[in-house]
Amino acid sequence: MKKVATRFAPSPTGPLHIGGVRTALFNWLYAKNQKGEFYLRVEDTDKERSKEEYKNQIIKSLKWIGINYDGEEYIQSKKIQDHIKVANELLKSGHAYKCYCSSEEIEEQKKRAKQKKIPYIYDRKWRDKKESEAPKDTKPVIRFKSKIDGTSILKDLVQGDVEIDNNTIEDFIILRNDGTPTYNLSASVDDHQMNMTHIIRGDDHKINTFKQIQIYQAMKWDLPSFAHIPLIHTIDGKKLSKRDKASTLDDYSKIGIMPDALRNYLLRLGWSYKDKEIFTLDESVKYFNLEGIGKSPSKLDMNRILSMNEHYIKNINEKDLFVQFSDYCKIFKKVISNDKSEKIKNSLTFLKNKAKTLEDIFNNGQYIIQEEVNFNKDDLKLIDNKAKKVISEFKKELMKIDNLSREILEPIINNLIKTNDTNFKGVGQPLRIALTGSKFGPGIYDIIISLGKDEVTKRLNNKIFT
16 A cells, blocks of 8 residues: 655745645645655746745745645656656557647637537547648647546545546647646646645646546556545635635734644634544644545634634743744834843733734733833823822832832722722723823733833823823
8 A cells, every 4th residue: 555645736826825725734634644745846837927935935834834745845847848748648649639729719619609608618620630631830739638428437535426527528738839738737747756645635626637537547547546625715605715805824924823723723624523623733633534524615714713813822831922922023013122022921921811813912012012102192181180190199109119019019009099089990091091002901000010110110200291
């Protein structure tokens, strides 16, 4: 029995799509579950649209979410001569033929099909014609001679048996008239040469699979097993595309979604194992199987992603959380100075309480991070003479103490409430505005302790409050 081998084969023509990430994840998990190997194949034969920056982004994104591939990346463009060689072998064996139809003829065929409201299928004009009849001024394409009669059945590991009438599969092009190979030929040759045992991909590839199986059969190659995953849809039930908001991996990392959370969400998007919701990386590998993949499209739900991310923020080790937060700030926000980093680190316990993303933690910690307090103008109007008196009296009490703790601060706050004939809001709100610039934010004790005596004193000394 062959060692299991799977692959992920993106085209570097744009940022990595969230649907592609899930496909990569399922391939990687299946390979690891079966003690096999997982490979990355970069399908870069579209020279006009393929860019090195997108290839690098794909590799970086996979690494970010925890998917590591075996060996070096397999670069498709370096294998073109192998693809052309197979095309010529198919031509020689009679499984392919030269088609001399002009582009005008093809367009006319498509036009007639559209008028009849039927799918376009090449009319196989040159399938049995002699080459001596060929026009001298037309460069031919090479078409695969597809089966015409009967049906073909794909034993899909997710979808079950899928049957198709052979006459619905056109004689598809395998070499263009400029001599370059097409997707179905290149993918088939690459998968064979890479010794792929399982092809796991979106179910929009099913028709390609039927075409590729015929190439395999014509070349007398061993067939891999195929599994087609239902596509991801929007919450409205439409097919998710790159044009949709939050469709690429970068969209999620920018707002502070953590890789473990997103990976867990994508794992559960169309796959299930009993009633378990949260999986560690090791558990994901241990329990993943193709039987658990559903047959219906899954809907991408941003609220569920945020909920999953919130779970990870609340439950992750705070040391690890701070590392991820710091990395996030370096990439998407700004580098936080060492002294403020320490304050953030010591304040994570409460900064994360109302946070669903790393961006939320950044925003919640602004009063620590910022050098100068940015006051909300409307909130500043709440600082009347009574509020100023509260701030002044608190500042005096602050001078008398050395260490800040809730146990020390509570009696001070309670005494201010009593002496100023007010309530907790009457004391806490002015202090919060003075220290953070807003009446909204963390608890007043948390704010004071996180800033430290010196910084609190500095902010309360602002002329606005005298």
